Amino acid sequence: ASATGELSLRRANVTVQFAIDGAVTGLFLDHKTIAPRPVPVDGTLDASLTVSPTAVAVDHANLTIGAAAWTASGWLRRGSPISGQLDLKLAPASCMSLVHSIPVELRGPLDGIAMTGTFGGHARLSIDLAAPQGDGVELDTQLANGCIVTAEPPAADVMTLVGVSDHTFPDGSHGRVGPEEPTWFALRRLRSYVWGAFVSAEDGRFFSHPGFDTVQIARSFEIDLRDGRLARGGSTISQQLIKNSFLTQRRSLDRKVQEALLTWRLEARLEKETILERYLNIIELGPHMFGIRAAAAYWFGKSPRELTVHEAAFLAALTSEPTTMTRRIRRAGTLDADSAARVDIILRAMRRDGVISTEEFNAARAQPLWFSAAALRRET
Known part of the structure; x- marks a missing residue:
């Protein structure tokens, strides 16, 4: 130099x-x-x-x-x-x-x-x-x-997220993702409180921001400054979808540059409902468990259509720490105190955002969660 x-x-x-x-x-x-x-x-x-x-x-x-x-x-x-x-x-x-x-x-x-x-x-x-x-x-x-x-970048054309395409999951496994695949679950078939739980948990202003939430970025940065460490992010659902579809999980400047430009393209080309639907079908919700259909069957032995408010809030709570939360629940053999507190935060956010009423909030908190035997089985 x-x-x-x-x-x-x-x-x-x-x-x-x-x-x-x-x-x-x-x-x-x-x-x-x-x-x-x-x-x-x-x-x-x-x-x-x-x-x-x-x-x-x-x-x-x-x-x-x-x-x-x-x-x-x-x-x-x-x-x-x-x-x-x-x-x-x-x-x-x-x-x-x-x-x-x-x-x-x-x-x-x-x-x-x-x-x-x-x-x-x-x-x-x-x-x-x-x-x-x-x-x-x-x-x-x-x-x-x-x-x-x-011209869109050939290696990261956001329009490929509309149909069926090959996908690499965070654990390195591969699969086909899209409306015609058996693992897919359409957004229109979900009760509104199910997808609403994920929006409240991950990106409360999802339907109003252009892919980047400056309010949440500021709040996350404030928490980091008060805590004296850079640990939180302010990623929106759109940014998470781009990261999980085209980029690495590495936290680095190059990924952030790529993520910013591709998130802009995503919001410019796809409807919000399409973005949310794709996100719900690839999000990690347990050990090697990806997508709302697989997660509902794994944790509760049912279809996503049949999920209760409390169960929806639980799945949304998994998004921030799927492996750690699963480990705690398996160790306790039931919903542990830390995980229960996280689920309660999601329920309160759902009530705050108008996803559920106060009556539904109270009913959900009073309803126990019953996990499937497979979900509680410890890995050997």
């Missing part, structure tokens, strides 16, 4: 100001959180940063990589509670030139997509952990999306 430019440092009492204006070529970023292969980076950076004992301020930061020209500014108050603000802008540019600005090592199945038009945007992240819980982080976005897709 080679770098050119100027770097300056100025000190005034307890305040230090850094300024950089330069370019780098031939730099490789090599870390598993970025991509499985080293990622080459060539770009320019013009930035000014002021550091004091109480705060860090980014006066300006202009980063250009290919056609992508990013501008950032903001501040962070040091100490506790955390507070700060970040403004990030992407200057309008040709959609295809922006795609080509993404290093090949990050694109994965995006290769082959073709677009016309321009894209740009602005995002503002505001943090104030002195505010009541739930109000500590706000994320506002404004996108100028004028991209028109003229």
